Amino acid sequence: MTIQWFPGHMAKARRQVTENLKLVDIVFELIDARLPMSSRNPMLDDIIHQKKRLLILNKADMADETQTKRWIQFFEEKGHKAVAVNSLDSKGLKRVTKAAEDVLAEKWDRMRKKGLKPRAIRAMIVGIPNVGKSTMINRLAKKNIARTGNMPGVTKSQQWIKVGKELELLDTPGILWPKFEDQRVGAKLAVTGAIKDAIMNMDDLAIFGLNFLETYYPQRLHERYQIEGLTDPIVGTFDHIGKLRNIKMSGGDIDYSMVSELIVRDIRNEHLGKLTFDFVEDYE
Ligand code: GDP
16 A cells, blocks of 8 residues: 655544544554664654553564564663564464563553452554554454444444453554655665655665665675675676676666666565664664
8 A cells, every 4th residue: 555645644644543542551563673763653752652552573574583682672771662573473473462461560460459350451553554554453353353332432433353351452553654754764664665655766776775785784695696795886786686687688788677676676575585674783
């Protein structure tokens, strides 16, 4: 799904998150494990204020595991509980419930001490488009969708999904807009396929990808394309990859736009391995 973000859309999205916030105990902020910073919208802090939050690094199956561990530690040092999951794997999602219980443990203890019966935790998912919100909701839902009758503030079209006894999830996720005022952030979102909008042309994306890989994952570049570092000017590297893969036009010249597409596709399809594009070091 491609969403063009205009001020009106942003205001509406913000309003929806704000309204649903009243119904829940905790917000699940879904982020892309390959882009733990670039796939967040810092505005969420203003929107959710003091509401408890769990950070969920989704698509962890596609990210660099070492970096994922460091990011979890980074977020926890900042006071946010974080878990890494793959939403395509229902079993691993059990960790989400457990983590939510941890975040709310104190509050639930206080309730228990007051003699209140513990109830299921109510949660909502928020995140930028394409981060995996629907996938996660569907996997968690299985068949346990409960019709909401008379819950205050819940519109008829909204439902709570029961996830075991411990968790109830609002079936409509909150959509945040990606923030790509910073060119690098936009490039990272685009090269991973986290956003589908053509905010950059393929050649620029491929060049961005190659430069990124040379800096952070030179070995992968070597293994995939048999190159030691990039050429200056970069066209030499394109020539090399084009010849290696035999990407030529009918006259025999290298088809550079096809080479660009190949590089970007290789990155998105994990042919260069599991990659993380935000490095903790750059944010400390
Ligand atoms: P939404 O826009 O946030 O609701 O995102 P979707 O749920 O539609 O997911 C976008 C794409 O990411 C789909 O192609 C999903 O199959 C894929 N996806 C979602 N979660 C994961 C995950 O944990 N791992 C992988 N590899 N793909 C995922």
